[in-house]
Amino acid sequence: MTAYSEAAALRALGTVPDPLSDRDIVSAGRLSDLTFDAGRLRVILGVPPETTQEQGLTVRDAAEQALSGLAGIDQVAVLLTTHKAAPALKPAAPKRTDRNPHPNKRPAGYQGDAHVTKTIAISSAKGGVGKSTVTVGLARALAAQGQRVGILDADIHGPSVPTLLGLAEQLGTRDVEGRRLIVPAEVDGLKAISIGLLTGNDDPVVWRGPMVQGAIARMLWDTDWGALDLLLIDMPPGTGDPQLGLAQDVEPDGAVIVTTPQDLALLDARKGVSMFEKVDIPVIGWVENMAVFICPDCGSEHRIFGEGNLDLPIPKLGSLALSMAMRDARGGYDDLARALLGTLA
Numbered sequence: 398m399t400a401y402s403e404a405a406a407l408r409a410l411g412t413v414p415d416p417l418s419d420r421d422i423v424s425a426g427r428l429s430d431l432t433f434d435a436g437r438l439r440v441i442l443g444v445p446p447e448t449t450q451e452q453g454l455t456v457r458d459a460a461e462q463a464l465s466g467l468a469g470i471d472q473v474a475v476l477l478t479t480h481k482a483a484p485a486l487k488p489a490a491p492k493r494t495d496r497n498p499h500p501n502k503r504p505a506g507y508q509g510d511a512h513v514t515k516t517i518a519i520s521s522a523k524g525g526v527g528k529s530t531v532t533v534g535l536a537r538a539l540a541a542q543g544q545r546v547g548i549l550d551a552d553i554h555g556p557s558v559p560t561l562l563g564l565a566e567q568l569g570t571r572d573v574e575g576r577r578l579i580v581p582a583e584v585d586g587l588k589a590i591s592i593g594l595l596t597g598n599d600d601p602v603v604w605r606g607p608m609v610q611g612a613i614a615r616m617l618w619d620t621d622w623g624a625l626d627l628l629l630i631d632m633p634p635g636t637g638d639p640q641l642g643l644a645q646d647v648e649p650d651g652a653v654i655v656t657t658p659q660d661l662a663l664l665d666a667r668k669g670v671s672m673f674e675k676v677d678i679p680v681i682g683w684v685e686n687m688a689v690f691i692c693p694d695c696g697s698e699h700r701i702f703g704e705g706n707l708d709l710p711i712p713k714l715g716s717l718a719l720s721m722a723m724r725d726a727r728g729g730y731d732d733l734a735r736a737l738l739g740t741l742a
C-alpha cells in the first residue's frame with residue numbers, strides 16, 4: 398500500500414478554488430493546519446468572516462473530495478474556522494509538545510474513534526459554569542437535528558453527565574478487529590461514556606494529573622464509538638498543564654468555551670482560549686450560559702451574572718437562559734446546535 402504523502406495532500410488542496418479570490422485555497426493562504434495521524438487527515442481552513450455559509454460548504458466539500466482518493470488516508474475531516482487568519486502558503490507551526498510532560502501516544506491497531514468525523518472539546522476555565530449541562534443539552538439537540546452524536550465525559554469533578562443522562566450501569570467491553578473496546582452507553586439517541594462509569598464510586602481524589610490524562614485519552618481510543626458525525630468531549634475544567642496535555646493527546650478538531658457573563662469567569666474563559674491557541678486547536682465559538690433569568694411570574698428579565706463579553710474575535714454561538722428547563726438539558730438548545738453546525742459547515 399502506498400503511504401500518505403503531505404506533498405500529495407497539498408497538491409490536491411491546491412486544485413480547490415478559493416471562494417473569495419481567483420486563486421486556489423493553498424496559495425490564497427486559507428490552509429491553517431494539516432495533520433495526519435494513524436490514517437486520519439485533518440485539515441483546518443481559515444476563511445474570512447465574510448464567507449457565506451454556501452461558500453463555506455462548497456469549499457469544504459471540494460477539499461474533502463480532492464483529498465478522498467489519496468493513498469494512505471482512511472478518513473478526512475475538513476474544518477472551517479473564521480477566527481484565525483491562515484498563514485500564506487505554509488501549514489501551521491508544529492504542535493508544541495514541550496508543555497505536555499506526560500504525552501500519551503495512540504496505541505497501534507484499530508482505534509475506537511476511527512469512524513468519528515469530528516471531535517469537539519467543550520471546555521470551561523472555571524468549574525460550575527454549566528459546561529456539562531450545555532454538553533448534554535447540545536448533544537441532544539444535535540441528535541434531534543439528525544446528527545450521530547457521542548459524549549465523552551472527561552470531567553472527573555462531578556458525575557454531571559451520567560446524572561443528566563440517567564446512566565448508572567458499569568460499561569461492558571467487546572472485541573472489535575482484534576481489540577478489546579469499551580461499549581458506550583446508548584441513551585436518548587446518543588452514545589456516551591463517562592470516567593465515572595468506569596471507576597465506579599472510587600474516590601475521585603486518586604484520579605489526578607497524568608493518571609486522568611492517560612485514562613481519558615484511552616477512553617477516546619478504546620471505546621467502540623462506531624460511526625459518529627460529532628463526538629463532544631466534556632473536558633475537565635481549568636487551563637493548567639493537565640488540560641493542555643489532554644488537549645494535545647486527544648487533538649480535538651475544535652473547542653467550544655462555555656462561560657457565564659461574570660467578569661471573573663470571562664477572564665478565565667480568555668485563558669481557556671489562549672490555552673487552545675497554544676496547541677493550535679481552533680476555538681470555534683463560545684457560549685454564554687446563565688445569561689438571563691426570566692421571572693416565571695412576571696416575565697421580567699434579570700441579568701443576574703452581569704453583561705460581560707468575551708471581547709475576542711471568536712463567534713458567540715449562543716446565549717442560554719438560567720432556567721429549570723435549561724438546567725434539565727432537554728430543550729432550548731436547538732439554536733445553539735444550529736449555530737455550531739453552521740460554524741462547522
Ligand SMILES: Nc1ncnc2c1ncn2[C@@H]1O[C@H](COP(=O)(O)OP(=O)(O)OP(=O)(O)O)[C@@H](O)[C@H]1O
Nearest residue numbers: 524525526527528529530555557718719720723724
Ligand atoms: N442554563 C442553566 N440554567 C439553570 N441551571 C443551570 C444552567 N446551566 C447549568 N446549570 C446548573 O448549574 C450547575 C453546574 O452545572 P454543570 O455541572 O453543568 O457545570 P460544569 O461547568 O460542568 O461544572 P464542573 O466542571 O464543576 O463539573 C448544575 O447544578 C446545573 O444544573
